[in-house]
Amino acid sequence: SKKHKVCIVGSGNWGTTIAKVVAENTKENSDIFEEEVQMWVFEENFSFADNSKHAAETKNGPQKLTQLINKLHENVKYLPDIPLPHNIVANPDIADTVKDATILVFNLPHQFIAKVCTQLEGKILPFARGVSCIKGVEVSPDKGCELFSEVIGEKLGIYCGALSGANIATEVALEKYSETTVAYDPPTVDSPTSTSDQKSKTALQPVPKEYPPVDHANMHKLFHRPYFHVRLVSDVAGVSLGGALKNIIALGAGFVDGLGWGDNAKAAVMRVGIMEEVKFGKAFFSTVRTKTFTEESCGVADLITSCAGGRNFRCAKMSVAEGKPISEIEERELNGQKLQGTSTAYEVNAFLKKQGKEKDFPLFTAIYNILEGNKRPQDIPALLYKSNL
Ligand code: NAD
Numbered sequence: 120s121k122k123h124k125v126c127i128v129g130s131g132n133w134g135t136t137i138a139k140v141v142a143e144n145t146k147e148n149s150d151i152f153e154e155e156v157q158m159w160v161f162e163e164n165f166s167f168a169d170n171s172k173h174a175a176e177t178k179n180g181p182q183k184l185t186q187l188i189n190k191l192h193e194n195v196k197y198l199p200d201i202p203l204p205h206n207i208v209a210n211p212d213i214a215d216t217v218k219d220a221t222i223l224v225f226n227l228p229h230q231f232i233a234k235v236c237t238q239l240e241g242k243i244l245p246f247a248r249g250v251s252c253i254k255g256v257e258v259s260p261d262k263g264c265e266l267f268s269e270v271i272g273e274k275l276g277i278y279c280g281a282l283s284g285a286n287i288a289t290e291v292a293l294e295k296y297s298e299t300t301v302a303y304d305p306p307t308v309d310s311p312t313s314t315s316d317q318k319s320k321t322a323l324q325p326v327p328k329e330y331p332p333v334d335h336a337n338m339h340k341l342f343h344r345p346y347f348h349v350r351l352v353s354d355v356a357g358v359s360l361g362g363a364l365k366n367i368i369a370l371g372a373g374f375v376d377g378l379g380w381g382d383n384a385k386a387a388v389m390r391v392g393i394m395e396e397v398k399f400g401k402a403f404f405s406t407v408r409t410k411t412f413t414e415e416s417c418g419v420a421d422l423i424t425s426c427a428g429g430r431n432f433r434c435a436k437m438s439v440a441e442g443k444p445i446s447e448i449e450e451r452e453l454n455g456q457k458l459q460g461t462s463t464a465y466e467v468n469a470f471l472k473k474q475g476k477e478k479d480f481p482l483f484t485a486i487y488n489i490l491e492g493n494k495r496p497q498d499i500p501a502l503l504y505k506s507n508l
């Protein structure tokens with residue numbers, strides 16, 4: 120029988136970490152998966168600092184990032200100092216990366232996915248399956264608020280699930296204990312009664328019988344590591360929304376921490392935040408289950424870790440403490456990594472405005488207004504509470 124060929128579309132801080140996880144597993148489960156994992160890299164030139172242990176590599180000038188990754192087995196720009204398995208192959212050519220892949224793992228900042236999907240149209244196997252590790256939502260005037268699993272699934276005509284959890288990339292890369300949630304619920308191709316929420320299900324092609332099934336058991340084999348505990352669920356919308364919306368809340372936690380208001384203030388923002396996550400999910404995605412937010416890693420646990428040490432939290436805190444725009448802090452602190460919370464706050468607000476529901480989500484609305492300069496972080500308490508007497 121044939122084996123699954125897995126590729127990773129994206130190679131940032133989290134993209135490279137997931138490539139490492141997956142490549143360790145394809146090697147250990149070589150009865151199911153081909154060992155080699157192609158990883159698409161948005162190509163750029165890279166130079167080491169003079170005091171780097173690798174400085175000699177670029178003494179004659181900058182080198183291509185893909186060449187450095189393949190030679191040193193390290194993503195020297197986005198995941199430095201983490202040795203990568205040698206079965207990861209960095210590839211600057213997106214069509215070549217996905218050629219013959221039966222499982223595609225999408226892992227890149229959400230602002231780039233539309234262009235990437237356009238580049239991929241007509242280039243992938245029609246029966247391929249996808250998993251989106253992207254934390255964000257896409258808002259458009261005609262389609263409203265869409266999950267990236269849906270955007271990818273519809274654009275490419277494949278089924279796409281989601282992986283999201285309390286997963287600061289560096290900690291997972293260092294093999295420190297973490298857990299994550301994988302949502303995978305493809306419609307049974309010949310069963311029209313499936314509960315799947317993907318709109319393009321009528322076009323879905325079955326995975327040919329020569330391949331091992333792409334099911335929960337094999338998804339577990341692809342992502343679970345002794346240091347990375349996977350729980351499989353069917354609520355793709357809940358898993359995707361938890362990851363997207365907590366980025367807005369983490370900005371709020373950063374804003375109040377930047378004011379020096381302490382842990383109680385942060386906890387208040389998190390409490391209101393998780394309520395708004397559930398309310399948003401229930402209001403706009405019929406299949407969402409409350410317990411995905413309250414019981415799984417992709418919900419409350421991701422909110423906690425992101426508000427403790429995520430990039431959105433850290434940059435928001437510095438922006439308030441230093442009185443500088445968050446975009447300036449992002450540029451200065453993240454070395455090319457991207458914040459997702461700022462754009463998600465704007466996207467969610469555009470959607471809520473259109474629905475006439477801004478007032479029902481006071482925290483999401485407050486964060487948007489602070490980013491816009493209409494309100495100040497100091498206004499957060501007054502914006503959050505209506506009397507409940
Ligand atoms: P990142 O923040 O490290 O972003 C850098 C990546 O963006 C690089 O691979 C870079 O090549 C790429 N890029 C830059 N310009 C581009 C362009 N024009 N077109 C295509 N790619 C371009 O990315 P990440 O941390 O891998 O994040 C990917 C997703 O994973 C995000 O949705 C994020 O929220 C989520 N996530 C991140 C973490 C984390 O700790 N980093 C953890 C869990 C989930």
Ligand code: 13P
Pocket residue numbers: 254284285286287288366369421424425428429430431432458459
């Ligand atoms: P940041 O993008 O804010 O670093 O969040 C990382 C994350 O998603 C942790 O689960």
